[in-house]
């Protein structure tokens with residue numbers, strides 16, 4: 001399978017101390033890589049480095065090229081980070097969607113389709129259209145998580161989704177709906193989506209969705225064998 005992401009000697013510091021150092025990893029087509037590691041080990045930091053939202057040393061390549069060489073906004077539509085707490089975003093979900101599609105629309109003739117599909121995906125997950133016009137801060141954790149995910153999936157621009165505990169605020173039923181939809185998208189030839197890096201603290205979810213398992217710690221990242229059934 002083609003390599004989508006390659007990380008080489010990736011080191012991230014905060015206040016002079018390494019959060020992690022010299023991480024090496026690859027992400028290939030069809031991978032769903034579950035990132036594991038104890039709380040504070042740097043999983044979110046690593047996703048943000050991959051999305052070019054954090055400064056780091058070393059090299060992260062998408063299809064063999066750096067984010068800067070592809071243009072960071074274009075890179076971020078292809079390697080799309082979905083935060084754990086979208087409530088920290090300004091404005092409304094519709095503002096967020098508009099901002100992303102205004103970039104996409106320069107490349108695509110079909111802005112309406114780009115805007116409508118995320119709404120349809122969200123509706124399938126129980127999100128009424130009127131919620132798109134409320135401020136992020138007024139939405140529940142589960143509503144904002146589903147809207148942010150539906151945007152990422154429904155725009156259909158991302159080849160790699162970087163999901164930061166994407167269902168941590170959802171009940172079991174909504175979690176299964178979201179998981180099944182995302183796995184279906186990954187397998188669908190019509191979808192742009194080719195791989196996912198997924199942070200979860202749930203071993204059950206890791207088993208359901210993961211194809212590869214990487215444990216992050218201060219000293220590096222280690223690929224682990226498939227998780228045994230309980």
Ligand SMILES: Nc1ncnc2c1ncn2[C@@H]1O[C@H](COP(=O)(O)OP(=O)(O)OP(=O)(O)O)[C@@H](O)[C@H]1O
Nearest residue numbers: 014015019037038039040041042043044045046201
């Ligand atoms: N902006 C920041 N300034 C200072 N320290 C930070 C900042 N962001 C993250 N850190 C620190 O970096 C370390 C890694 O944080 P990160 O959020 O990446 O961990 P995590 O593995 O995702 O944790 P969790 O499983 O609890 O979500 C933590 O010690 C955290 O306090």
